[in-house]
Amino acid sequence: MRVLFIVDRIPYPVLGGAALRNYNLLRRLAAEHEVWLVAFTKNAEQREAVHHLDDFCAGVEFVEAESQGALSDLPNFAKYILRGIPPELRFFASPTLTQKIQALLARFQFDVIHIDQIYMGLYLETIPPAQRPRTLWGLHDVDFVKYRRIIQLESKKTRKLRLWLNNHFMYGWEPRQASKFGRCLTVSEMDRQLLLEKNPKLRIEVIPNGVDAHLFAIRPEVQGQYVLIFVGNMAYLPCADAVLYFCEQILPQIRRAIPNVEFWVVGKDPPEKIQALNGDGIRVTGRVEDVRPYYVQSTACVVPLRAGGGTRLKILESLAMGRPVVSTSIGCEGLELKDGEHILIADDPAAFAQQTVRLLKDSSFRQQLARNGRQAVEARYDWDVITKKLVDVYREVAA
Numbered sequence: 001m002r003v004l005f006i007v008d009r010i011p012y013p014v015l016g017g018a019a020l021r022n023y024n025l026l027r028r029l030a031a032e033h034e035v036w037l038v039a040f041t042k043n044a045e046q047r048e049a050v051h052h053l054d055d056f057c058a059g060v061e062f063v064e065a066e067s068q069g070a071l072s073d074l075p076n077f078a079k080y081i082l083r084g085i086p087p088e089l090r091f092f093a094s095p096t097l098t099q100k101i102q103a104l105l106a107r108f109q110f111d112v113i114h115i116d117q118i119y120m121g122l123y124l125e126t127i128p129p130a131q132r133p134r135t136l137w138g139l140h141d142v143d144f145v146k147y148r149r150i151i152q153l154e155s156k157k158t159r160k161l162r163l164w165l166n167n168h169f170m171y172g173w174e175p176r177q178a179s180k181f182g183r184c185l186t187v188s189e190m191d192r193q194l195l196l197e198k199n200p201k202l203r204i205e206v207i208p209n210g211v212d213a214h215l216f217a218i219r220p221e222v223q224g225q226y227v228l229i230f231v232g233n234m235a236y237l238p239c240a241d242a243v244l245y246f247c248e249q250i251l252p253q254i255r256r257a258i259p260n261v262e263f264w265v266v267g268k269d270p271p272e273k274i275q276a277l278n279g280d281g282i283r284v285t286g287r288v289e290d291v292r293p294y295y296v297q298s299t300a301c302v303v304p305l306r307a308g309g310g311t312r313l314k315i316l317e318s319l320a321m322g323r324p325v326v327s328t329s330i331g332c333e334g335l336e337l338k339d340g341e342h343i344l345i346a347d348d349p350a351a352f353a354q355q356t357v358r359l360l361k362d363s364s365f366r367q368q369l370a371r372n373g374r375q376a377v378e379a380r381y382d383w384d385v386i387t388k389k390l391v392d393v394y395r396e397v398a399a
Helices: 017-030 044-054 074-082 087-092 095-107 118-126 129-134 143-153 157-178 189-198 237-257 292-297 313-320 349-361 363-380 383-398
Strands: 002-007 034-041 059-064 112-116 135-139 183-186 204-206 227-231 262-266 282-286 300-303 325-327
Touching (some): 002 017, 002 118, 017 313, 017 383, 034 044, 044 059, 059 095, 087 118, 087 157, 112 118, 118 157, 129 135, 135 157, 143 157, 143 237, 183 189, 227 237, 227 292, 237 262, 237 300, 262 292
Parallel strands (some): 002 034, 002 112, 135 183, 183 204, 227 262, 227 300, 262 282
16 A cells, blocks of 8 residues: 555654654555655654665655744734634644645555644645545544643643633634544544544544554563652653652652652653652653663553643553553543553552552562553554554555
């Protein structure tokens, strides 16, 4: 098959959940199919990464994303509002990217056109109407749910208003725009049901997030230490909130039972309030090129998220490497994992601390949970398995 893949940014270096998903899918798709990639680049590192993607894609077209402030382009802001479109989408509108997409469509007959991420949904308008039945829209989250939660965390009034306004329009626009695609893709059955509640006529397939089970191979536990790990993009408000919540309300309770426990925060762009936590058994790494050595040194992974959407790749990575996970319900929602069998779930500080202490003190239980988690990853969440399912959906859409 010949596939056109349109995404909001070059998925390399592989930093963050969206890049992880798209890079792993693209690499596997390109091994057996002709894949053309169109994307924005946001910095010199991503521009240089185009050469790496050229090694396996048939071609890569990119446009430099323009840096814009929240109040820039106010005339278009008003136009988007009047059309019922979330105003944040205007930052992703690019005549140059549109021209590159149209040029590829004029050169080639694509079997499938995969537009990925919520903010790229407006590029459906660049696709000729006769080809739109062969389009797919990949949604990593249900954004009108995700932002409703994030609004509760935001303390700055102007930012809170901006989030509210965007979410207000997203609530109607997301399911309405989804109906214009040949097929939609969600990362979980829960997200699929959320969209179907808004529009029962949508054709939606679940293509879950995953992990490279070979790359993230199970590793023996390091003896003589207790290390809890949190992995995430620290510039993302729900991740920063999760770390602060854990350090302020959960970690002190754990340390009353296990005084020498350490907590490592692994991820790019930690804000000052997260950097200030560094010390006294808390380690803030910033960006790392490879998260695997940190999982190897850890005893367990904690995911104390109180907002967000989609599904968490950090959970799948941790389980793949044999590191059990304690999570909130929001942290692990959408994943087919059972509490007490594959993962431990707790939604208040006392219960979260209690489950974590139980996991750290009971090595046999910890090992059993780790084995179960690894088996679940191999059966349902390996990228090889997921890519085969995506190709099946592509064939249905192309038929």
